[in-house]
Amino acid sequence: MFFNHISKNLTKIATIGSVLVMGGGLLGGCGATGLNSDAGSSTSKVVKKAPSKLKIGVSISTLSNPVFITLKNELQKYSDKKGSKIIINNANNDTSKQNNDVEDLIQQKVDAIIVNPCDSSAISTVIQKANDAKIPVICIDRGADRGTVVSTVAQQWDKMADTSLDAVYDYYQGKTVKKNNLVPVRLITKENVDSMLK
Template identity: 60%
Template sequence: MKFSFKRLLTIGAVVLLSVGALAGCGGTGLSSGTSSTTKTEKKKPNKLTVGVSISTLSNPAFIVLKNKIEDYAKKNGTKVQITDAQNDTAKQNNDVEDFIQKKVDAIIVNPCDSSAIAPEVKSANKAGIPVVCVDRSSDGGKVLTTVASDSVKGGKMAAQYLTKLVGKNAKIAEITGIPGASATRERGKGFDTEAKGNLKIVTKQTAGFDRAKALTVAENIIQAHPEIKAIFAQNDEMAVGAAKAVSGSSNKKIKVVGFDGAEAYLKMIKNGQGQATIAQRWDLMGTLSLDAIYDHYQGKKVQKSIKSPIKLTTKANVK
């Protein structure tokens, strides 16, 4: 079969274009919402810019997280841009969208709401920007990893400790966090599962992980249910509020157990105003989040879930 020189040139051009298109599929390896065999363009930590969206900086625990991310990034020469969502899902979505438009190399997000953040995770997927979730997961999209404590296990630990503290079948109350947050679901699941048959939860009310709201909620609970022996608060900000409500009530024997390991509540435990917390390592979550991004840009495998340690902290070991 004979081919003209002009036809050979046409075929050659098509082949070159095909090769070029394949070569252009590099980048992060996360250009779509599904897993990809595409190679990641390797970058050193000092060549990376990371956008960080934190749910709220009114919570001291998240301030520890923020400071550790900043310190660890500085140590490695990584540029970070940190925003405070102020527990506003719309603001957080706008902040993350801004990171995407700025074409940062990666995004670390501590979601206000696990469902509300999902569209932005998907947007980051389309832009080829890896996302790391901290403390709370995303209900949709593809994340590089979620760095968090085992909240279900922590909830069970809290229920087990309360059972020993106030006795089996004692009546207690539970103050829950933001309804849409994965931490709320998971801590509640662990606590409620372990409490079943061991403790009687007479009321369960939300205070949105907020100290002031928890103070009011706890005051109302104590007034409505004077028979309760303890309160489980799903984070330490709410535990501080609950402990203050107990101190201001006629029943100062009500026990309070929190979850986080925040400094303000640790001080209350030390002073005997609170009984215990399931302490998290917020500093470690900060370094683990950046390490996941560093590993990704070095072509290393990143686990889909990275667990940060937790510890039952009481007056006996608070120091």
């Protein structure tokens, strides 16, 4: 029960943290991760818009996992708080559906696309189409093999591993164990991919 409690809280906190970092950096900047590819950050000039003027499209790989349900709920909550319009699609772990959903978002002329890819290779074609349409793309948890993304937001699994083990060690040393540990998330751009993969 102790381990379930720790795991549940870490997962939720890491997911919420990912959403907040991604939301804050939206227009500022696992399978095959795509993190070591040539998919770099965009350098085109940004036309500034208030959050309340943005229409943001989202494609989540699946909603059968509680982590991604939390992601969906937090995206909705945070965009509501900022006054943005958000369109969220569930790909149901189907790369064809996800690509069709993203193409539909491009046709709707959204201001940005946030995607949690089912597959780093399969998503690349529609990311390139979004690039052609001058729509910035942000990836969550998994990158893209090709195309340009503003950033990829990923959890720091090494830190999560260390924090989880420290909780166990502290528990058996009779120390107070933090009930909630905020594990840092990583905002990935082309410039810091190499250091991430070391």
